[in-house]
Amino acid sequence: MNETNLGKIVVGGNHKDIIYEIMPNGCHEVTSHAANPHGYYKIRIGKKTHDIHRWLYQQETGIDLKGLDVRHKCDNNKCINMQHLEHGTRKDNVNDMVERNRQYSIVTPDIVKEIIQLHKTGLTTIDIGNRFNINRTTVSSIVNGVTWSHITGIKYANKHRKSTPHLRYIIFDKATQKWRVMIDDGKIRKSLGRYITQEEAIIVRDRYLNIS
Ligand SMILES: [Zn+2]
Numbered sequence: 595m596n597e598t599n600l601g602k603i604v605v606g607g608n609h610k611d612i613i614y615e616i617m618p619n620g621c622h623e624v625t626s627h628a629a630n631p632h633g634y635y636k637i638r639i640g641k642k643t644h645d646i647h648r649w650l651y652q653q654e655t656g657i658d659l660k661g662l663d664v665r666h667k668c669d670n671n672k673c674i675n676m677q678h679l680e681h682g683t684r685k686d687n688v689n690d691m692v693e694r695n696r697q698y699s700i701v702t703p704d705i706v707k708e709i710i711q712l713h714k715t716g717l718t719t720i721d722i723g724n725r726f727n728i729n730r731t732t733v734s735s736i737v738n739g740v741t742w743s744h745i746t747g748i749k750y751a752n753k754h755r756k757s758t759p760h761l762r763y764i765i766f767d768k769a770t771q772k773w774r775v776m777i778d779d780g781k782i783r784k785s786l787g788r789y790i791t792q793e794e795a796i797i798v799r800d801r802y803l804n805i806s
Pocket of ligand 1: 620621622668669670673674675678
C-alpha cells in the first residue's frame with residue numbers, strides 16, 4: 595500500500611482518526627475501522643455505534659437522515675467518499691441491493707472506456723450493464739463521473755452540494771441550527787466546529803485557510 599494513496603479524517607475528541615485508501619476508481623476505502631458481519635463499517639462515538647459512511651454523510655451534509663438510508667452509488671460498502679454517497683428512501687435502497695446481488699464482473703479501465711463509447715451511442719445503462727454483467731448503478735456512476743473520472747474526464751455535479759464557492763467548507767447544520775466549518779482538501783477532513791452566525795463560520799474558515 596502506497597502512503598500517498600492514503601487519506602485521513604480527523605474525528606476529534608479521543609476518537610481515532612479514520613484512515614482510508616484512495617482506490618483507482620475514486621473510492622475511499624476505510625482501513626482503520628472494522629466491518630460487522632453484514633459488511634458495514636462501524637464507528638463508535640460515545641456510547642453509540644454508527645455506520646461509518648452514514649455518520650460521515652450526516653456530519654458533512656447536516657441532513658436529517660431519520661427514515662432515510664445513505665447508499666453507495668459505487669456499490670462499495672468500504673467507501674466513504676462523499677461524492678459516492680447519496681441519501682434516499684429505504685425502498686430505493688432495496689431496489690439497489692436486488693440489482694447489486696446480480697453483479698459479478700470487475701470493471702477495468704478498458705471496460706470503462708467501452709462503457710462511455712456505448713453510452714454515447716444511446717444505449718441505456720441497463721443494456722450496457724447487461725452486456726458487461728454489471729449493474730445499472732455501476733454504469734450510471736461511470737457515465738455521470740462519480741467513479742473513474744480520471745479515466746473518463748467526466749466531472750460529476752453533486753446535487754447535494756449546492757454551497758456557493760464563497761461558502762465552501764461551510765455547511766448549515768439543521769440539527770443544531772448552526773453553521774458548521776468542515777475542511778476537506780481531498781486528503782484530510784477536519785471539523786472546525788459549529789457557529790451561530792455564518793459570518794463567524796467564515797472567519798474561522800478563512801483563519802484556517804489563511805485568507806484575509
Ligand atoms: Zn466509492
